[in-house]
Amino acid sequence: MKSRAAVAFEAGKPLEIVDIDIEPPKKGEVLVRMVATGVCHTDAYTLSGEDPEGLFPCVLGHEGGGVVEALGEGVSTVAVGDHVIPLYTPECGECKFCRSGKTNLCQAIRSTQGRGLMPDGTSRLSYQGKPIHHYMGTSTFSEYAVIPEIALAKIDESAPLDKVCLLGCGVTTGIGAVTHTAKVEAGSTVAVFGLGGIGLSVIQGAAMAGAGRIIGVDLNPDKFELAKQMGATDVLNPDDLPDGRGSLQQAIVDMTDGGVDYSFECVGNVDLMRTALECTHKGWGVSVIIGVAGAGKEISTRPFQLVTGRVWKGSAFGGVKGRSELPGFVDQYMSGDIKIDPFVTHTMKLEDINKAFDALHAGESIRTVILF
Ligand code: NAD
Ligand code: AHE
Ligand code: ZN
Ligand code: ZN
DSSP states (O other): OEEEEEEBOSTTSOOEEEEEEEOOOOTTEEEEEEEEEEOOHHHHHHHHTOOTTOOSSBOOOOOEEEEEEEEOTTOOSOOTTOEEEEOSSOOOSOSHHHHHSSOSOOOTTHHHHHTTOOTTSOOSEEETTEEEBOOTTTOOSBSEEEEEGGGEEEEOTTSOHHHHGGGGTHHHHHHHIIIIIIOOOTTOEEEEEOOSHHHHHHHHHHHHTTOSEEEEEOSOGGGHHHHHHHTOSEEEOGGGSTTOGGGHHHHHHHHTTSOBSEEEEOSOOHHHHHHHHHTBOTTTOEEEEOSOOOTTOOOOOOHHHHHTTOEEEEOSGGGOOHHHHHHHHHHHHHTTSSOOGGGEEEEEEGGGHHHHHHHHHTTOOSEEEEEO
C-alpha cells in the first residue's frame, strides 16, 4: 500500500514528502495508522548526520500515537482498532535484559533496529522500488508504519493521541529519569541543564517527586516561563552570571550549600555533562546524562570526582518499560497528574514538517506535534 511520508533522503537536507510503498506486516508485526507524532531533538540529531547509527534514506520519527490497522501472523496482544504508542525501547519480557529487573533496555530486536531494519533483517518501506530504512523501530513520520508487536504499548482509547504521543519519548524520558533512574527523594535539590521537552519533563518529574529546590539552566531565556510553570524554583542563564558561562558550576554549588543532590543533562553537550556532574554534592551527588552527544564525542572528569562519592549515570527512555508502564503514564495524564498540553507549542501538517525542525533549531518550540 501507499503511505504519505516525510523521507530523509540525505543527512543535512530537508525531508521530502512523498508517497512511499509499505509492505503488509509479517509475523509478529503490526500495521499502525499514525494519528500524530512529536518531533524530538533526536530526530534532528540523526538528520544532522552526527548519529553513528544514522542511515539514509530513512523515515525518521519516534514520538507517535496511532491506531492498529492490520495484524501480521501470530500477533495476539493487540487488536485492530487498538490505540497504541510505538516504543523505540521495546519490551519482549523474555530476553536477559527484560528478565534482569535491572533495566528497560530490551535487546530482543536492538541489532536490526540499529541497522534500520525489521527483526527479520528486511525493510517494509520503499520508494520507486528502492528500499528505505526504518528508524528506531518506529518511523512515525509516515501515515502508516509497520512496527513489531513487542514495540507497541496499548493505551486507553479515550486519551487524545495528539497529546499522549509525547509519552512516546520526551515526557516519559524526563519524568522516568527522575523517578526510575535517579529515584529523587522529597526535599532534594535538583539542577536541570537544558529546558527543552526533556528538561521541562525532568522538572515536572522532580516537582512530582517533591524536590525542594529545582534549578533550571538554559542559554535561551524564553524557556524560563514554562520551566517555572512546571515547578522550577530558580532559573539560570549562564550568560547572565557575573563571571560568565565558565562560572556556572561554582554558581550552582554556591546556591546550594555545596552542590545539588541530583543533576540532569538534557542537551547532549559533553562539557555541560562535566559541569552537571561536578555541581553535585560531594559524598552523594548523582548526575544523570540524558542528552545524546554526536559521533566521536567523549566525556571526562577527574576520577577524584567519583572517588569522593559523586555518581554518573545515564538514562534511556527514562528507564521506563514501555509495554507494562506506559499505559499507566497515559492514565496519569488523563487524571491530570502528568501535564502534556503546555509542551505542545506548535501543531502542523506533515507537509510542513521541515518548519518543525526550523522551530526546534531556532529555540521557538518545545514540541511540534504533526497531525496526519
Ligand atoms: P531541545 O532542543 O528541545 O532542548 C534543548 C535545550 O537545551 C534548548 O532549550 C537549548 O536552548 C538548551 N541548550 C543548548 N545548549 C545549552 C547549554 N550549553 N547550556 C544550557 N542549555 C543549553 O531538545 P530535547 O528534545 O529536549 O532533547 C534534549 C536532548 O535529549 C537531546 O540531546 C536529545 O537527543 C536527548 N534525548 C535523549 C533521550 C534519552 O532517552 N536519553 C530521549 C529524548 C531526547
Ligand atoms: N544512535 C545513537 C544513540 C541514540 C540514543 O542514545 N538514543 C536513546 C534514545 S534518544 C530518544 O530521543 C536511547 O534510547 N538509546 C538506547 C539505545 O539502545 O539506543 C548513537 O550514538 O549511536
Ligand atoms: Zn526522542
Ligand atoms: Zn526483552
